Amino acid sequence: DAGITQSPRHKVTETGTPVTLRCHQTENHRYMYWYRQDPGHGLRLIHYSYGVKDTDKGEVSDGYSVSRSKTEDFLLTLESATSSQTSVYFCAISEESGRPKGNTEAFFGQGTRLTVV
Amino acid sequence: AQSVTQLDSHVSVSEGTPVLLRCNYSSSYSPSLFWYVQHPNKGLQLLLKYTSAATLVKGINGFEAEFKKSETSFHLTKPSAHMSDAAEYFCVVTPRARDSSYKLIFGSGTRLLVRP
Numbered sequence: 001d002a003g004i005t006q007s008p009r010h011k012v013t014e015t016g017t018p019v020t021l022r023c024h025q026t027e028n029h030r031y032m033y034w035y036r037q038d039p040g041h042g043l044r045l046i047h048y049s050y051g052v053k054d055t056d057k058g059e060v061s062d063g064y065s066v067s068r069s070k071t072e073d074f075l076l077t078l079e080s081a082t083s084s085q086t087s088v089y090f091c092a093i094s095e096e097s098g099r100p101k102g103n104t105e106a107f108f109g110q111g112t113r114l115t116v117v
Numbered sequence: 118a119q120s121v122t123q124l125d126s127h128v129s130v131s132e133g134t135p136v137l138l139r140c141n142y143s144s145s146y147s148p149s150l151f152w153y154v155q156h157p158n159k160g161l162q163l164l165l166k167y168t169s170a171a172t173l174v175k176g177i178n179g180f181e182a183e184f185k186k187s188e189t190s191f192h193l194t195k196p197s198a199h200m201s202d203a204a205e206y207f208c209v210v211t212p213r214a215r216d217s218s219y220k221l222i223f224g225s226g227t228r229l230l231v232r233p
Contacts, residue, residue: 033221040126042207042223043161058220090160092221105151106221108161 003027006091006109013116019078021112023091025071031094032074033106034058034066036087043090049074081116088113119144121210123224131232136180136195138227140208143189150191151209151221152182161207167191178202203231 003026013019023032031050035043035058045058047066055066063085065077078085094106124139142148152164165176172184178201182193191208208224 035221035223040225042225043221044223045220048220094221105163105166107163108153110160 004091004093004107004109006089006112008112009110010113011115013081013114015082015116016080019081019114021076021089021091021114023074023076023109025074025093027093027095027107028071029093029095029107030071031106032068033092033094034064034074034076035090035092036060036085037090037111038087046076046089078114081114083116086114086116119146119148119210119222121208121222121224123206123208123227125227126225127228127230129230129232130198132200133197136193136198136202136229138193138206138208138229140191140193140224141189142191142208142210144210149211150182150184151211152176152180152191152193153207153209154204155207155226156204164193164206198229198231200231200233203229205229 005024007022033048034046036046037043044060046060046064047055047058049055049068052068052071067075089112091109092106120143122141130136150167153161154164155161164180165174165182167174167184175181180195182191184191205226205228207226210222
């Protein structure tokens with residue numbers, strides 16, 4: 001299994017509180033991603049990173065921020081949690097090895113179940 | 118814009134019968150395509166991938182998929198379903214972004230039920 005650790009694995013928090021989820025990798029992969037999974041939506045990209053201090057928004061980035069100060073860590077922060085952010089959050093990593101044979105498969109962490117009450 | 122459509126939200130088969138999970142994609146570039154599986158309360162595991170080599174791709178656990186450019190399809194099949202195949206399956210496309218990253222775009226998923 002790819003070395004990806006998400007913490008915490010479960011969290012319950014109150015509306016309006018800040019929350020930070022951590023993704024740690026030991027694979028030295030360049031790209032890291034945060035997704036949320038909700039029934040009927042598959043996985044939707046929140047933010048991603050293509051290097052240290054290089055991040056960009058995904059399709060559902062409102063209400064979330066990220067930081068990547070080291071290759072191995074990618075943090076997702078909910079500045080002020082809302083009930084709509086109750087979800088399962090997955091971190092993923094990947095490494096590009098060129099086109100046309102781009103070996104772009106991603107490896108996923110075990111997920112963090114976040115409940116906002 | 119790139120997108121993935123999984124045509125069935127649920128598929129139910131009997132154990133020992135064939136499995137067909139359908140996926141159509143839309144991509145401006147020559148895409149890479151994947152199928153991932155997620156068992157209940159688990160993370161996602163790669164089943165197989167297409168990256169512009171052979172159009173018929175074999176994966177783990179007896180699954181395979183065929184890339185058909187003319188039909189923009191990448192359907193997942195297995196000749197004989199096993200009870201352990203019951204899970205949710207995601208079709209994924211990776212178009213290339215301007216910053217050269219590979220953002221995964223997921224379909225909405227197909228839940229496979231296998232009846233004894």
